[in-house]
Amino acid sequence: MIYLNYTNLDSETQEHLISISKKEVHRRYGKELMSYAQKNHMNYEQLLEEEAIRNLYTYHFVFKM
Numbered sequence: 001m002i003y004l005n006y007t008n009l010d011s012e013t014q015e016h017l018i019s020i021s022k023k024e025v026h027r028r029y030g031k032e033l034m035s036y037a038q039k040n041h042m043n044y045e046q047l048l049e050e051e052a053i054r055n056l057y058t059y060h061f062v063f064k065m
Contacts, residue, residue, distance in 0.1 A: 021052040 025033070025048060033051065037044040 017056060018049075018052055021055045022048055025051045025055050 029051065033047055034044055036042070037047050
């Protein structure tokens with residue numbers, strides 16, 4: 001069996017998955033992240049990007065060959 005992770009995918013697929021993940025993280029945790037970013041003087045977009053990448057590693061990828 002072959003196991004692939006997020007970094008084994010082409011850049012176009014990575015960008016697509018990160019955009020989906022960002023939307024999901026924003027929908028789920030947007031208010032909390034915004035509050036945290038403001039409280040700690042952080043860039044919200046950068047924080048969202050980091051959380052979206054972490055979120056990607058919770059996904060289960062299925063590939064058809």
